Amino acid sequence: MSGTIRDHIKSRVRLCFAFAIGGWLLIALGGALASSLPDSVPRAALPLAGFLLFGGSLLAMQWTVRCPKCKAKLGQTIAMPLAFSWGSGSKVNFCPFCGVNLDEPRPQPQAPAPSQNPIK
């Protein structure tokens, strides 16, 4: 995986946001679609599923949108302004916790080096 830290955070936020929109649509349209469901399915199933999807995606955004360098949760700070900034206006350039430049390449997860294997 390559790309900048900014791209990484943007893609995570937008993915969570897409699921949240889907959940919101299920809540909104679930009531209308419930009348066409078979009788074995409870009427509240679609809106409930939408609510769970919506809430789950918001929680996922809080938990999974993290700075790749310091692992701080960015969901409540810079995630939304970063993912949905179009055109002019001030732009978030640094992680508020560790100060890493968001346009730097994303750090790769460190795999243990084969020479450090203690079992050898």
Ligand SMILES: [Zn+2]
């Ligand atoms: Zn950071």
